[in-house]
Amino acid sequence: MAGGPFDMSHPASALAGIAGNIVSFFVFLAPMATFLRIYRKKTTGGFSSVPYVVALFSCSLLIFYALVKTESPLLLTINGFGCGIETVYIIAYLVYAPPRARLRTLAYFFILDVAAFGLVLLVTMYAFAPAHRVKFLGSVCLAFSLAVFVSPLSIIFKVIKTKSVEFLPVGLSFCLVLSAIAWFCYGLFTRDPFVMYPNVGGFFFSCVQIGLYCWYRKPSNAVLPTTTADAGNGGAADQPQVIELPVHAVAILSVSPTPILGVHKIEVMAAEQQTAIDVKDAAKAAEAVDQPEVIEIVPAPAV
Incomplete structure (x- = not known):
C-alpha cells in the first residue's frame, strides 16, 4: 500500500489499524486479573497455559509476516508488545504451576514457539521465492491467528462438566470481540485477506465464549427478610x-x-x-x- 498505513489518503485503514492497536493492547492486558489471582493464591489452579503459548507463537509469526510484507508498522508495534507480555505471562505461569503443568508448558513452548517457529522461518526463507513468501507466510498466520481465538475454548469441557465459569476468561473474550472487529476492518480496507479472514472466526468464537459465560454464570444469592412481619x-x-x-x-x-x-x-x-x-x-x-x-x-x- 503506497504511502504506508499511516498515509491519511487512506484514513479508513489508518484509523482501523490504530483502533486495532489500542484494542489489542487491552486484549494483551486482559489476563492480568488472572495472573494477579494466581499470584495471591500462589498456584495456577485449573488455569491453562495453552492460550499464552499459542498467542506468543501467533505474535511471532505476525512480526515475521510484517517484516516480509514490509510497510506494516501497525502490525509490528502491537505484536512486538504482544510477544513481550505473553513471555511475561508464561514465565509467571511456570513459577506458580505445579510440576506436571510446568513440564507440559515447557513442552508446548519448545514445540511451538521454538521448533515450529524455526521451521516456518526456514521454509519461508529457503523453500519459497520472494514473490511467494508473503502468500505462504500469510496462510500460516491465518491458521494460527484462528488458534489464538479458539485456544481459550480449551476449558469448555471443564466449564460444562463443573457448570462453573471460574476459569473462563470472559474479560479476554469481550476484548477479543472488539479486537476482531477492528482488525477485520483493517484487513478489509488494506485488502489483506490474511488479516481479515481470521478475525471472522475470532469474532464467532469469542461470542461463543461470552454466551457460555452467560449460560453458566450463577446469580448472586438473594438475602431474605428475617420474618414476614x-x-x-x-x-x-x-x-x-x-x-x-x-x-x-x-x-x-x-x-x-x-x-x-x-x-x-x-x-x-x-x-x-x-x-x-x-x-x-x-x-x-x-x-x-x-x-x-x-x-x-x-x-x-x-x-
Whole structure:
C-alpha cells in the first residue's frame, strides 16, 4: 500500500489499524486479573497455559509476516508488545504451576514457539521465492491467528462438566470481540485477506465464549427478610432470629416449597438444669442422650 498505513489518503485503514492497536493492547492486558489471582493464591489452579503459548507463537509469526510484507508498522508495534507480555505471562505461569503443568508448558513452548517457529522461518526463507513468501507466510498466520481465538475454548469441557465459569476468561473474550472487529476492518480496507479472514472466526468464537459465560454464570444469592412481619418494619429485618434448642435436641427442617422465613441460625444451648444433675441421676441422663428430642421447624402460615 503506497504511502504506508499511516498515509491519511487512506484514513479508513489508518484509523482501523490504530483502533486495532489500542484494542489489542487491552486484549494483551486482559489476563492480568488472572495472573494477579494466581499470584495471591500462589498456584495456577485449573488455569491453562495453552492460550499464552499459542498467542506468543501467533505474535511471532505476525512480526515475521510484517517484516516480509514490509510497510506494516501497525502490525509490528502491537505484536512486538504482544510477544513481550505473553513471555511475561508464561514465565509467571511456570513459577506458580505445579510440576506436571510446568513440564507440559515447557513442552508446548519448545514445540511451538521454538521448533515450529524455526521451521516456518526456514521454509519461508529457503523453500519459497520472494514473490511467494508473503502468500505462504500469510496462510500460516491465518491458521494460527484462528488458534489464538479458539485456544481459550480449551476449558469448555471443564466449564460444562463443573457448570462453573471460574476459569473462563470472559474479560479476554469481550476484548477479543472488539479486537476482531477492528482488525477485520483493517484487513478489509488494506485488502489483506490474511488479516481479515481470521478475525471472522475470532469474532464467532469469542461470542461463543461470552454466551457460555452467560449460560453458566450463577446469580448472586438473594438475602431474605428475617420474618414476614419484619419485612415491612425497616430496621427489625436486620436482626437475625436465633432458635435455642436443648443440648440433645435434633432440629428437622420441614420440606416445603414455602421458604422458612426468619430462621437464619439454629444454636444448640446447654440446658441450665444439666449442671444440677447429680450422681444418682446419671443413668437417666445417659438414657436421654440415646433418645434425643426431635423438633420440627415448619414455615409460618401465609399472611
